[in-house]
Amino acid sequence: MALPAGAGLVAYNAAISRCARAGLYPRALALFREMRGRGLRADEYTLPPLLNSSALLRAPPAAATLHALLLRAGLASHLHVANALVDAYAKLSRPGAARAVFDEMPRRDVVTWTSLLTGLARAGAHDAAVRVYRGMAAAGVDPDEFAVAGVLSSCAGSTMLELGRSVHAAAVRLGFLPFLSVGNSLVSMYAKTGALRDARTVFDAMRARCTITWTALIVGYAQNGRGRQSLEIYTDMVRSGCRPDYVTFIGLLFACSHAGLVDAGRAHFRSMVTDYGIAPGPDHYACMVDLLGRAGRLEEAMDLLNRSSTELDATVWKALLGGCRVHRNAELAERAAEMVWRLDPADAVPYVMLSNLYSRERRWGDVARIRALMKSRGVTKEPGCSWVGVNGVMHLFHVEDRGHPRAAEIYRKVEEMMERIRAGGYVPDTDWALQDEAPDGRERGLAYHSERLAVAFGLLAVPAAAPIRVFKNLRVCGDCHAAIKMVAKVYGREIILRDANCFHHMKDGACSCGDYW
Numbered sequence: 001m002a003l004p005a006g007a008g009l010v011a012y013n014a015a016i017s018r019c020a021r022a023g024l025y026p027r028a029l030a031l032f033r034e035m036r037g038r039g040l041r042a043d044e045y046t047l048p049p050l051l052n053s054s055a056l057l058r059a060p061p062a063a064a065t066l067h068a069l070l071l072r073a074g075l076a077s078h079l080h081v082a083n084a085l086v087d088a089y090a091k092l093s094r095p096g097a098a099r100a101v102f103d104e105m106p107r108r109d110v111v112t113w114t115s116l117l118t119g120l121a122r123a124g125a126h127d128a129a130v131r132v133y134r135g136m137a138a139a140g141v142d143p144d145e146f147a148v149a150g151v152l153s154s155c156a157g158s159t160m161l162e163l164g165r166s167v168h169a170a171a172v173r174l175g176f177l178p179f180l181s182v183g184n185s186l187v188s189m190y191a192k193t194g195a196l197r198d199a200r201t202v203f204d205a206m207r208a209r210c211t212i213t214w215t216a217l218i219v220g221y222a223q224n225g226r227g228r229q230s231l232e233i234y235t236d237m238v239r240s241g242c243r244p245d246y247v248t249f250i251g252l253l254f255a256c257s258h259a260g261l262v263d264a265g266r267a268h269f270r271s272m273v274t275d276y277g278i279a280p281g282p283d284h285y286a287c288m289v290d291l292l293g294r295a296g297r298l299e300e301a302m303d304l305l306n307r308s309s310t311e312l313d314a315t316v317w318k319a320l321l322g323g324c325r326v327h328r329n330a331e332l333a334e335r336a337a338e339m340v341w342r343l344d345p346a347d348a349v350p351y352v353m354l355s356n357l358y359s360r361e362r363r364w365g366d367v368a369r370i371r372a373l374m375k376s377r378g379v380t381k382e383p384g385c386s387w388v389g390v391n392g393v394m395h396l397f398h399v400e401d402r403g404h405p406r407a408a409e410i411y412r413k414v415e416e417m418m419e420r421i422r423a424g425g426y427v428p429d430t431d432w433a434l435q436d437e438a439p440d441g442r443e444r445g446l447a448y449h450s451e452r453l454a455v456a457f458g459l460l461a462v463p464a465a466a467p468i469r470v471f472k473n474l475r476v477c478g479d480c481h482a483a484i485k486m487v488a489k490v491y492g493r494e495i496i497l498r499d500a501n502c503f504h505h506m507k508d509g510a511c512s513c514g515d516y517w
């Protein structure tokens with residue numbers, strides 16, 4: 001549908017921006033082509049809706065063409081044009097390009113900063129997003145509610161609880177708490193960094209809640225080993241009239257599996273399909289397999305997978321493998337490992353799991369076979385590392401890491417820790433040696449696994465009244481899990497360990513995960 005012949009720039013600008021606002025993005029771009037075909041030149045009002053349309057159409061070439069055109073036309077100096085460009089690149093997950101435009105801008109306003117920040121946060125460039133937030137403060141620009149929500153998601157993504165708290169304070173000061181997106185981001189940030197009480201406090205104070213709010217809390221409780229409470233929250237959610245979605249059910253099933261609630265898990269899985277018409281995805285299957293695997297129902301888990309019409313990913317088969325490891329079912333474990341390798345031949349996890357299973361069974365020939373297989377296929381493990389945040393600074397440790405300025409002190413603390421927990425009855429379990437093997441394949445002692453170094457540092461640097469929060473990129477090894485539980489007991493500390501799978505809240509020698517992970 002063309003504009004009448006003789007339509008001028010003003011008419012085109014109005015039509016283009018009307019189409020963009022109505023979500024008719026291809027039509028907006030088509031009008032622009034028609035306008036240029038008629039010899040009309042774009043001005044600073046033409047371009048922002050077009051940039052937005054190209055971003056929302058996920059069309060990077062269109063955005064690049066518009067970018068070139070606006071440079072040639074000398075329109076880049078208009079603040080709202082440059083802002084639209086930063087925003088378009090950010091929405092297209094091109095944080096580098098967004099940054100380059102941002103850096104060239106002679107003038108910036110809160111929209112510029114926010115576009116860049118939220119783009120970086122969405123692209124998972126959390127440290128960069130946080131730097132932009134700090135840069136914003138340094139430039140004397142108050143964040144808006146979108147920037148606050150964006151930086152909170154980066155705090156959650158990179159587990160920076162202390163910064164998250166300071167953003168929370170800023171949000172209070174700026175009067176942003178009534179914004180649903182800010183409340184949701186706060187609940188989610190606190191839940192993801194293991195600060196459940198704070199997540200709950202924010203949640204309780206919120207005047208309005210949506211599916212995202214409830215789901216953040218449900219997932220938070222589930223991941224922090226509070227499965228039953230997570231299910232109670234779900235009951236309240238349904239009672240409040242809020243409709244659960246795909247993610248809500250991941251949280252629920254995770255809760256059921258970690259609390260060992262087999263029947264409830266089966267019921268929620270059915271309800272998801274029949275009551276809410278949500279087709280189960282790989283994440284739901286992974287939770288179900290985990291649930292059944294914990295309960296030793298490995299065959300039922302296998303059946304469920306065989307009957308599934310969903311395309312399953314490696315996570316699902318790794319969950320089955322985890323169950324096989326615990327229940328020492330080598331035959332099914334080998335089958336599950338094959339399935340993982342079919343999807344991702346370079347995945348190191350099955351080798352670690354199989355090797356662990358066989359060493360528990362004292363089948364050393366099979367242990368050697370698995371290691372040789374791993375070597376011959378050239379598979380290398382992602383090196384394990386752990387970190388602990390103290391006063392807003394992250395302290396990162398690798399296995400046998402001596403790079404920390406306080407290394408000598410930390411190693412003395414590890415020795416002391418080991419001595420005290422051995423006196424308390426801890427016996428090392430060397431079946432886990434491969435878990436944190438150094439990248440060169442050489443076996444290292446269990447005593448200097450990264451999580452232990454991080455805990456030792458936590459004992460030295462975190463005030464006695466505060467919990468020690470340790471994060472690990474991989475799953476915690478079984479031996480460290482046992483050791484750290486005991487450390488929590490003999491030192492009378494609360495230790496919260498977030499690994500690749502869930503939170504372990506350790507206190508008085510027990511862990512919230514129930515020792516299955």
Ligand SMILES: [Zn+2]
Binds near residue numbers: 436446449476479480
């Ligand atoms: Zn370990």
Ligand SMILES: [Zn+2]
Binds near residue numbers: 503505515517
């Ligand atoms: Zn645990």
